[in-house]
Amino acid sequence: MNYRHAFHAGNFADVMKHLALVAILLHLRKKDAPFAVIDTHAGRGLYDLSGEQAARTGEAAGGIGRLMVPAVMQSALPEALHRYLAIVEGASARFYPGSPIIATMMLRPQDRLVAIEKHADEAAALKSSLAAFRNKALHSETADGYVRLTALLPPRERRGLVLIDPPFEDADEFAAQARAVAAALKKFATGIYLLWFPVKSAAEANEFAGEVLTAGAKKALRIDLDIGAAERVAGEKERLSGSGLIVINPPYGFADDMRAALQYVAPLLSDKARFEVRWIAGEE
Ligand SMILES: C[S@@+](CC[C@H](N)C(=O)[O-])C[C@H]1O[C@@H](n2cnc3c(N)ncnc32)[C@H](O)[C@@H]1O
Numbered sequence: 170m171n172y173r174h175a176f177h178a179g180n181f182a183d184v185m186k187h188l189a190l191v192a193i194l195l196h197l198r199k200k201d202a203p204f205a206v207i208d209t210h211a212g213r214g215l216y217d218l219s220g221e222q223a224a225r226t227g228e229a230a231g232g233i234g235r236l237m238v239p240a241v242m243q244s245a246l247p248e249a250l251h252r253y254l255a256i257v258e259g260a261s262a263r264f265y266p267g268s269p270i271i272a273t274m275m276l277r278p279q280d281r282l283v284a285i286e287k288h289a290d291e292a293a294a295l296k297s298s299l300a301a302f303r304n305k306a307l308h309s310e311t312a313d314g315y316v317r318l319t320a321l322l323p324p325r326e327r328r329g330l331v332l333i334d335p336p337f338e339d340a341d342e343f344a345a346q347a348r349a350v351a352a353a354l355k356k357f358a359t360g361i362y363l364l365w366f367p368v369k370s371a372a373e374a375n376e377f378a379g380e381v382l383t384a385g386a387k388k389a390l391r392i393d394l395d396i397g398a399a400e401r402v403a404g405e406k407e408r409l410s411g412s413g414l415i416v417i418n419p420p421y422g423f424a425d426d427m428r429a430a431l432q433y434v435a436p437l438l439s440d441k442a443r444f445e446v447r448w449i450a451g452e453e
Contacts, residue, residue: 172336174291178216179229179265181438182412184236185394186334186365187271188430189414189423191256192249193330193361194275196420203279205324208332209314209349211269211284213291214298219263229265231396233257235437247429268332269295269309273302281306283321285314315349322356331357334365343377350417351384358385361418368393368411378415378449386417388451390424394431397441421453 177183197204218229236254243251256274260266266274269284276282284299284307286292292311299307310317318331331353335342346364353362364381368374378391395411416423428446435442 172338173222174212174267174336175216175220175222176226177228178223178267179218179233180226180409181232181394181396182365182367182409183265183267184232184434184438185392185412185431186363186414187268188249188253188434189363189392189416189427190268190271190330190332191253191275192423192426192430193363193416193420194272195249195252195426196423197280197328197330197361198275198277201279202328203277203281203326205280205326205329206272206276206282206332207318207321207324207329208269208272208282208284208334209318210332210334210336211286211295211309211314212267212334213286213294214267214270214284215260215294216265216267217263218265223265231398232438233265236434247426247433249426250430250433268334269307270298272332273299273305273307276305278304278306281326282308284309285312285317287311287313315345318349319352319356322353322360324357324360327359330361330363332363337367343373343380347377347380347384350381350386354385354417359418361420362386362416364415364417366413366415367409368395368413369409374411374413381415381417382450386415386450388418389449390416390419390446391449392416392427392431392444392446394435394438394444395442396439397443398439415449424448424453
């Protein structure tokens with residue numbers, strides 16, 4: 170395993186993904202009925218931004234580091250952004266919360282989280298991050314998230330979110346994710362699915378979107394954010410400039426929530442930042 174999310178935690182792609190996560194969970198919380206969150210590639214939960222790995226890339230400084238809005242101005246922000254920033258600030262200035270911690274903070278007593286992480290040391294760190302929340306229904310597993318997903322569906326609550334956020338270390342990852350979505354939709358067609366993918370080429374991203382539709386998604390929104398950072402700085406590894414999300418069965422109003430949040434966030438991330446929110450199947 171080469172991929173360690175600690176190098177990237179809090180970067181612009183995390184900001185976009187975690188904003189979407191919060192926005193979806195805000196919608197699920199509107200009804201009293203319980204919901205489940207299944208996080209198939211959960212990571213370690215908390216990332217030390219003062220640690221050596223984060224410091225080496227400095228990616229958080231170009232992501233969450235650009236969004237620190239003074240507290241007095243926060244209540245004027247779009248709701249999902251306001252809530253996301255409050256969760257990040259609540260985790261302390263030093264640590265950035267990953268998806269399982271953000272989801273945990275949004276759970277009510279009747280809701281539950283299943284977080285899966287394949288790599289033992291990351292999974293052990295995840296377990297200890299989650300142990301702090303004794304009053305929540307949390308379950309973490311050391312396993313392959315793709316394999317476990319189909320076994321966990323449909324959730325007994327019959328409502329909920331599946332987050333699939335793989336590392337994209339292997340060339341096969343796009344295909345693996347699309348296969349997992351196809352299998353999952355067969356068992357839980359009404360679930361909300363939040364899929365993250367890197368946008369390194371338009372053709373590759375479009376092909377993936379096509380595969381998700383072929384997998385059976387009838388209603389799907391695609392969100393792209395590019396921060397215009399593709400140029401390679403001499404001696405430095407190429408940086409990811411584009412980040413994509415596909416949300417299958419997004420809640421009503423989610424597309425507008427994301428437009429409002431990204432309208433605010435994109436110019437803070439970069440003066441070259443561009444985003445797009447569009448339906449690729451069905452519409453509201
Ligand atoms: C992009 S990171 C996850 C970040 C996390 N979702 C967040 O937003 O905070 C991907 C994680 O997936 C883990 N991983 C890789 N392959 C996996 C698999 N097949 N099943 C579960 N986890 C896997 C990696 O160890 C890594 O921690």
